[in-house]
Amino acid sequence: MGSSDIREPKQKRSIEKKKKIVEAGFKLFCEKGYYNTNTAEIAKEAGVSTGIVYNYFQDKKDIFIAAVRFYAEGMTGQLYKNLQELKEPLDLTATLDQLIDIFVNSHTLSKEAHEEMLAMSHTDKDVREYFYEFEMTTTGTIVELMAQRSITPTNAQEKVHIAMGLIENFCHEIVYHKHELMNYGIMKQEIIRAIVIMMDN
Incomplete structure (x- = not known):
């Protein structure tokens, strides 16, 4: 067919x-x-x-990519909802704290799914391309939502992409790596501080 x-x-x-x-x-x-x-x-x-x-x-891969979309859109859907519901005056530190918790929870609930998708993104061209397009779309959407809240840092797209990478790495630390000598409460605070400083310039 x-x-x-x-x-x-x-x-x-x-x-x-x-x-x-x-x-x-x-x-x-x-x-x-x-x-x-x-x-x-x-x-x-x-x-x-x-x-x-x-x-x-x-074929099976077509179903897999649809499953990846199902997982990814479920995760970002909650993120977009939270960003749209933010009330003024905006407290970026508190907002980031909540959003990081949402992402950590999503990774924890679907740990096996995330591992499988990550592995496939390294070995399959179509899955890799989907993740690339998804990341760029997500970055653009967040930049637009920020602009609606008058958060317009210079180089917004690049900064949002960096922030997403920091949060994703933190999620992997919490869910997969769990380094015993790391204080993840402090790490979370440092990530939030870095993002707030970055978005303020």
């Missing part, structure tokens, strides 16, 4: 069916890993036939 044969569902029932397939794939990729999961297992987990799966997806 070629890409031209893939249907984009329009009816509610079909949309729900595609969502079930993505969620089933996400669950199995987390539990078993990408290479130990096949399309038939995903279909069974979703409660549909293998043929139905191929109505909506070209």
